[in-house]
Amino acid sequence: MNLLLVIGLIILLGTIGGRIFKKLNLPQVTGYIIIGLLLGESFHGFLCGEIMASFAPLLNLALGIIGFMIGAEIRLDRFRRYSKSIYAILFCETLLTFVLVAAGTILVTGKLYMGFILGALASATAPAATYGVLGEYKARGPVTMTTLSIVALDDALALIIYGFASVFARSLIVHDTPSLIKTLAVPLIEIAVSVGIGAIAGIVLHKISIKARERDRILPFALGTIILVVGLALHFKVDPILASMVLGAVVSNLQPADNREMFEVIKRLSPPIFILFFVLVGARLNASIFAQSGVVLLAVVYIVSRSAGKMVGAYIGGKISGARDTVTKYLGFCLFDQAGVAVGLSIAVFTSFSGINDEAKSASILIISIITATTFILQLVAPSMIRYGIKRADEMNRNVTEDDIIDEHKVKDVMGEDFFLIRENNNLHQIIDIMKKSEAYNFPVVDMKGDFIGIILLGEMRDTLYEEQMDSLILAGDLVRDINAVVYAEDDLRMAIDMFRQTGVDYIPVMENRGSRHLVGQLEYKKIADYLMKEVMMRQKGLEI
Incomplete structure (x- = not known):
C-alpha cells in the first residue's frame, strides 16, 4: 500500500479524533489512541502487521523527540530546588509499586518469579502520553515539573529493578543461583551506554548550535542529532528514550537561553509526529486479549496494585520530603500511564524466557498478554487521570506565552469600549474640550450618521491650536485623517496583531461587523x-519552578 497515503490518512483521522475528544472535554491523546484502535486489526484491520512494521523508523523518531523534549525539562537549577522531594517520591512510588504488584501477582499465580517480573515492569511510567497531555493542557507548576522529572528518571530505575528481577526470576525457573556481578552489571551497563550516547551527542549539538547561528540550520542539526542518537541506541540495544532524554537535558543545561529556540523549533515540528505515534500505538493494541483465560483477574490485580503503588x-x-501539598495530593494521578519501557521489557521477557523451558514459555506469554491488556486500559485511562491531577492542582493553561493568549482571544475580548467620539461638524473649541477630558492620543471621528470616517491625532493638533481666531471655521472634518486598517469585533485577535505589525500603526478602530462603519471599540497596540504581559504573569503567578 502507498505509505504516504497511509500517513496522510492517519494524521487526518487522528486530528479529527483528537478534536472530537477535545470538544468532549477529554484529552486529545485518548482520541488518537481510539482512532488507532479502530483502524487496527482489532476492528477495521486497515493498519495490519505489515503496514505497522514499515512505521518502525517513524515510531522510533517519535520516541526520540518525546525523550528530547522531556530532557529539556530536566534543568539542574530546578533539580537543586526540588531534588529532595523528587528523589524521595521517585524511590517511594517506584519501589512501592514493585512491592504491591509483585505481592498481588504472587497471590493470584502462586509464582514468585512472576511477581518479580510484573512488579519490575509495573514500576516504569510511560513518558510519551504523559508529556503529550501535559503539553496539550499547557500545564505548568510544581506537580507538572515533578511529573516530568519522575517520568524522566523512573525508566532508568525500572531498568535497574528489571535487571535484578529478571536474573532472579530466571534462576528460580531453572533453579540456578544468580551471579551478583552479572545481576548488577547488565542493567548498569545498559544505562551507562544510553547516558553516554545522549551526553556526547548533547555536547556536540550544543557546540554546533553556537557556531551555526542561522535559524534555518537549527532544525536539521537538532533533528539529525536526535535521529542519530536513536539509531545508536537501537544499534547498541539500549533504551532510545533514555538516550534522547539525556541529549535534551545536556542541551538544556548548557547555556539554556541560547538553546531555547532549538526546543521551540522541535516543538513546532512535533504535533503531526505525535499524532502518528499515538494512532499507531492504539493500532498495536489487541482488544481480544481481554477474552483470554486467566488474563482478566491478573490484569485487574495488576492495575489496582500498580495504581495504588503509584498514588x-x-x-x-511527598510527605517524607516535605513537598508542596499539591504535589503530595495530586502527583499520583499523573503517573498512571504505561507503555514504552513496560511493553519493550515484556517483549524482552518473551524473547529471553520462552526458550528456557515450557514453564518459562507459558509464563512469558502470560506476561506479554498482561502488559498488552493493561497497557490498553491504562493508555485510555491515564490521560484523563493526568488531566484531573493538573486541574485539581490548578496548573492547567499556566505554561503559556503571549502567542497562546493571542490565539485564545477575539478582538471584542480586548477592545477598548470607553472612548470619546468627535463629530465631523465639531469645531476646534469643541474638539479641544473633548481632548481635555481624555488621556488618549487617537480620537475617532464619525459623520452625522454615526459612521466612522477617520481619526484625529493629538500630535497633529499643535499647529492648529495657535489658530484661535479660526476656531469656528475649523471643523473636525477638516482635520480628520483617513485610516485603512480596521478590524471587526468577531475577528480573531491574531488578525489584529498581524495588522499592527504589518502596517506599523498603533491604533486600529473596531467595527460592529463586516460591511458596517459603526464604531464599537478601538485597539491600541x-x-x-x-x-498580554500581565495575563502571562497572572497565569504563572505562584508557580515558580
Whole structure:
C-alpha cells in the first residue's frame, strides 16, 4: 500500500479524533489512541502487521523527540530546588509499586518469579502520553515539573529493578543461583551506554548550535542529532528514550537561553509526529486479549496494585520530603500511564524466557498478554487521570506565552469600549474640550450618521491650536485623517496583531461587523501589549519552578 497515503490518512483521522475528544472535554491523546484502535486489526484491520512494521523508523523518531523534549525539562537549577522531594517520591512510588504488584501477582499465580517480573515492569511510567497531555493542557507548576522529572528518571530505575528481577526470576525457573556481578552489571551497563550516547551527542549539538547561528540550520542539526542518537541506541540495544532524554537535558543545561529556540523549533515540528505515534500505538493494541483465560483477574490485580503503588508511593514520598501539598495530593494521578519501557521489557521477557523451558514459555506469554491488556486500559485511562491531577492542582493553561493568549482571544475580548467620539461638524473649541477630558492620543471621528470616517491625532493638533481666531471655521472634518486598517469585533485577535505589525500603526478602530462603519471599540497596540504581559504573569503567578 502507498505509505504516504497511509500517513496522510492517519494524521487526518487522528486530528479529527483528537478534536472530537477535545470538544468532549477529554484529552486529545485518548482520541488518537481510539482512532488507532479502530483502524487496527482489532476492528477495521486497515493498519495490519505489515503496514505497522514499515512505521518502525517513524515510531522510533517519535520516541526520540518525546525523550528530547522531556530532557529539556530536566534543568539542574530546578533539580537543586526540588531534588529532595523528587528523589524521595521517585524511590517511594517506584519501589512501592514493585512491592504491591509483585505481592498481588504472587497471590493470584502462586509464582514468585512472576511477581518479580510484573512488579519490575509495573514500576516504569510511560513518558510519551504523559508529556503529550501535559503539553496539550499547557500545564505548568510544581506537580507538572515533578511529573516530568519522575517520568524522566523512573525508566532508568525500572531498568535497574528489571535487571535484578529478571536474573532472579530466571534462576528460580531453572533453579540456578544468580551471579551478583552479572545481576548488577547488565542493567548498569545498559544505562551507562544510553547516558553516554545522549551526553556526547548533547555536547556536540550544543557546540554546533553556537557556531551555526542561522535559524534555518537549527532544525536539521537538532533533528539529525536526535535521529542519530536513536539509531545508536537501537544499534547498541539500549533504551532510545533514555538516550534522547539525556541529549535534551545536556542541551538544556548548557547555556539554556541560547538553546531555547532549538526546543521551540522541535516543538513546532512535533504535533503531526505525535499524532502518528499515538494512532499507531492504539493500532498495536489487541482488544481480544481481554477474552483470554486467566488474563482478566491478573490484569485487574495488576492495575489496582500498580495504581495504588503509584498514588500511595507518591503521597508517602511527598510527605517524607516535605513537598508542596499539591504535589503530595495530586502527583499520583499523573503517573498512571504505561507503555514504552513496560511493553519493550515484556517483549524482552518473551524473547529471553520462552526458550528456557515450557514453564518459562507459558509464563512469558502470560506476561506479554498482561502488559498488552493493561497497557490498553491504562493508555485510555491515564490521560484523563493526568488531566484531573493538573486541574485539581490548578496548573492547567499556566505554561503559556503571549502567542497562546493571542490565539485564545477575539478582538471584542480586548477592545477598548470607553472612548470619546468627535463629530465631523465639531469645531476646534469643541474638539479641544473633548481632548481635555481624555488621556488618549487617537480620537475617532464619525459623520452625522454615526459612521466612522477617520481619526484625529493629538500630535497633529499643535499647529492648529495657535489658530484661535479660526476656531469656528475649523471643523473636525477638516482635520480628520483617513485610516485603512480596521478590524471587526468577531475577528480573531491574531488578525489584529498581524495588522499592527504589518502596517506599523498603533491604533486600529473596531467595527460592529463586516460591511458596517459603526464604531464599537478601538485597539491600541501599547494597551494590548500590556494586557498580554500581565495575563502571562497572572497565569504563572505562584508557580515558580
